[in-house]
Amino acid sequence: MTTTTLEGQRLTAPSEPPRRRPAGRRAIAPYLFLTPWLIGLLAFVVGPMIVSLYLSMTDYNFLQDPTFIGFDNYVRMFTSDPRYLASVGVTAVYVLVSVPLQLAFALGLALLLDRAIAGIAIYRAVFYLPSLIGSSVAVAVLWRTVFGADGLVNSALGLLGIESSRSWVGNPDTALMTIIALNVWTFGSPMIIFLAGLRQIPRSYYEAAEVDGAGPIRRFLNITVPLLTPIVFFNLILQTIYAFQAFVPAYIVSNGSGGPADSTLFYTLYLYQQGFTSFQMGYASAMAWVLLVVIAIVTGLNFLLSKYWVFYGDGDR
Amino acid sequence: MSAADLADAPRRQSSLTRRVAMHVLLILLALGMLYPLLWMIVSSLRDNSAIFSDASLTLRNLSLDNYARGWDAQQNSFATYFGNSFLITGLAIVANIAACSLTAYAFARMTFRLKALFMAILLGTIMLPEHVTIVPQYVLFSELGWLNTFLPLTVPKFFATEAFFVFLIVQFMRGIPRDIDEAAALDGCGPFQTYSRIMLPLITPALATTAIFSFIWTWNDFFRPLIFLTDNSLFTVPLAVRLFADIGGTDWGALFAMSVLSLLPIFIFFVFGQRYLIRGIATTGLK
Numbered sequence: 001m002t003t004t005t006l007e008g009q010r011l012t013a014p015s016e017p018p019r020r021r022p023a024g025r026r027a028i029a030p031y032l033f034l035t036p037w038l039i040g041l042l043a044f045v046v047g048p049m050i051v052s053l054y055l056s057m058t059d060y061n062f063l064q065d066p067t068f069i070g071f072d073n074y075v076r077m078f079t080s081d082p083r084y085l086a087s088v089g090v091t092a093v094y095v096l097v098s099v100p101l102q103l104a105f106a107l108g109l110a111l112l113l114d115r116a117i118a119g120i121a122i123y124r125a126v127f128y129l130p131s132l133i134g135s136s137v138a139v140a141v142l143w144r145t146v147f148g149a150d151g152l153v154n155s156a157l158g159l160l161g162i163e164s165s166r167s168w169v170g171n172p173d174t175a176l177m178t179i180i181a182l183n184v185w186t187f188g189s190p191m192i193i194f195l196a197g198l199r200q201i202p203r204s205y206y207e208a209a210e211v212d213g214a215g216p217i218r219r220f221l222n223i224t225v226p227l228l229t230p231i232v233f234f235n236l237i238l239q240t241i242y243a244f245q246a247f248v249p250a251y252i253v254s255n256g257s258g259g260p261a262d263s264t265l266f267y268t269l270y271l272y273q274q275g276f277t278s279f280q281m282g283y284a285s286a287m288a289w290v291l292l293v294v295i296a297i298v299t300g301l302n303f304l305l306s307k308y309w310v311f312y313g314d315g316d317r
Numbered sequence: 318m319s320a321a322d323l324a325d326a327p328r329r330q331s332s333l334t335r336r337v338a339m340h341v342l343l344i345l346l347a348l349g350m351l352y353p354l355l356w357m358i359v360s361s362l363r364d365n366s367a368i369f370s371d372a373s374l375t376l377r378n379l380s381l382d383n384y385a386r387g388w389d390a391q392q393n394s395f396a397t398y399f400g401n402s403f404l405i406t407g408l409a410i411v412a413n414i415a416a417c418s419l420t421a422y423a424f425a426r427m428t429f430r431l432k433a434l435f436m437a438i439l440l441g442t443i444m445l446p447e448h449v450t451i452v453p454q455y456v457l458f459s460e461l462g463w464l465n466t467f468l469p470l471t472v473p474k475f476f477a478t479e480a481f482f483v484f485l486i487v488q489f490m491r492g493i494p495r496d497i498d499e500a501a502a503l504d505g506c507g508p509f510q511t512y513s514r515i516m517l518p519l520i521t522p523a524l525a526t527t528a529i530f531s532f533i534w535t536w537n538d539f540f541r542p543l544i545f546l547t548d549n550s551l552f553t554v555p556l557a558v559r560l561f562a563d564i565g566g567t568d569w570g571a572l573f574a575m576s577v578l579s580l581l582p583i584f585i586f587f588v589f590g591q592r593y594l595i596r597g598i599a600t601t602g603l604k
Contacts, residue, residue: 029508033423036416040476048453125591126347136537137555138576141562142357155372189598196599245446248539271448281452288448
């Protein structure tokens, strides 16, 4: 960094001559370091994005050359494809229900764990573990069994005296709920972020409030909650973006169909079906772009709304 | 004994009760969360007929038959699928460590004109859904003759396409005093030497986090192998488990056995890398 103050210039001036030669090299050096990344960015990200935008305006089945059809794919999506609209509905319910529930569990457990209790590292690890394997095929297979007709859930209900032989994953009314439960189960990763946030709140704030006679509830509402809002916001943004892209549980639970009755037809699953089982690659590309735009809008809205509830401390609101 | 001590005594008493209650609550919650996993492990050791009739976790009449049956139940044995997965994840670890640390060094330690723009692009690619690029990538890899090989799953990682790790390493490098680089430069180290000899050893914890997350994400990845691999002998473990789940019929014991095996490497990495994993999430919010 060069400084514009007189003093700074005087300070850097004497050391300038011996550094001049390396300075020339240094101008190129960053770009040499960045070459692999730049190649990757162009070849696997930006290039494909441009092509994908073009393909989204074509009819393309991979075997024949794409034919340009303008915005027909986009029009078709919203006017004459009920399965597409179904997938939008499924994904919307999933995001709106599973993300708040997951974050509520994450925050609740983080508050419980934010104190000097014996074995905290073990608890933290146990609650975090599902986050690591929640998107694996093995866990989705397990879920399909647990919520099946003679699975664990029905056995547990039996113990409570409620006889049930319904297949929770085979029933259109409850299939999506089982996948929501799976996402809620993976609350460990936001929980860790909440814990890190709680640790950063200075203990002195609580001590000062206690001296002023504030009880535990007041201390929670007036210190913990406002100072934690940036972390809530951060988790909300991340988990929302992840939730929009959920794929594996829907694929495995419904065996790739999105059934029963399209009740687990997640957006990405329908996109996969269109692109890689029906080879409607133009249509799939259009779907991908709508997804990108929606994620961008939702993230942007979150940022806009954040100024009403996220507190960044000391007049920095 | 002063009045204050007397007043304190009951509070201490109740705090002990509260501590015990807290542990009971946490243990119940933890057991509830782990119950499906424990049930899967126990079921993988039980006879098929006992799996659904017994929701308990009793360890009676256990055997490894399911494992033996599941291992060879498919076109190829699970040895093939594990070999494929280990090869792909091994390459992913090497690729991510090399390419992402190189990129991160430029972002964290060098000044260049397009830095702000490039940083914005880098962060943007972290948020980008892979679905936006998957169709053209498929076409590209098809043109290159890479479909049905491991190349689409490994080559992009050598070009720092997993931008999460660049971000993670940049964050870590920012915590290392700049004096160290300057001292190295005065001693005649060029930028590459400073990166490789000075910086790399100092960022070992960040590289460990990168390695562990690379392993787990690549190991778990289902979407890309599903799209790029069609030949059974090239299948990764998740593809094999999924295929088994769909054609395996009612051999639940064998399916659970292979599911448990598919998670085993993750458990092992989790046990050894837990510290790094938790730090990695706490600082960057990675899954």
